Amino acid sequence: MSLSIIGLDQKKSETIAKDLNELLANYQIFYMNVRGYHWNIKGEKFFELHLKFEELYNDLLLKVDEVAERILTLGYQPEHAYSVYTQHSEITEKLNITDGKQAVGDIVASLALLIKKQRAILSLAADAEDEGSSSLMSDYIKEQEKLIWMYSAFLA
Template identity: 60%
Template sequence: MKKQLNKIGLDRIESKSLSEKLNTLLANYQIFYMNTRGFHWNIKGTNFFELHLKFEELYNDSLIKIDEIAERILTLGYTPLHTYSDYLKEASIKEAKDISNGEQAIKVILKGYETLLPLERELLDLASDSNDEGTNALMSDYIREQEKSVWMYSAYIN
């Protein structure tokens, strides 16, 4: 049986599976983004200036990744999730509310990476098996960056 290809030459069925998993990643990133945005707004204490800037850097990076993930889903020929009700239903990362303590915020960020990194590794494997270099490259970049972030945030609180 001949494979049906999408507009970029990838198998439609494999692309659908990738898009579904990318939508799961997108939903988790949206919650991760809102959490870091809230930490930026609400941080207090002796490390305010340092963490306020760090959280801004983190939510700006997340916003770029959200756009890249949604555009990758569109490139594969599918529709990205785009409502918060869908994000909340699909995401494993939980909302963080009323956190103003830096160490507590960083622990929530590290917990978020515990969700994002395995999803990205799963997507890396799926993309590799599907010959999807675009998704593969994106996930590889995210993993490399986030592994370093985990090390740095962990070092900050220990």
């Protein structure tokens, strides 16, 4: 078994980095979708949703950077081209959405998909004794489970 400079199995780290790159692609597409919701939202809940979407995209931008830096920490290169993101993201681009309920529904679905991917990475990271990736995924999951509850309450 070959260990990296940070003491992790390189083969396992490579798998984690690959999955983190797929997660990064999903985060980037989700980020742009939320920017679009923020810019294009209309209707009676405009002011409330405009602010909530801004909070969310600011948080997503931080997560994009953290995921990319984790990939680098593991010794691999984060993808940085949107052409790659659109090929690897399960979250699809959403265009010209102005309806608040539709936007929030898309956000809930995207968060659920991210949680699923992060749980898979969490499992891989635990097996690799990769505390850094485990901690990151665990923090994201906890936060996003609460967001799903809150956005779902809005939809009810």
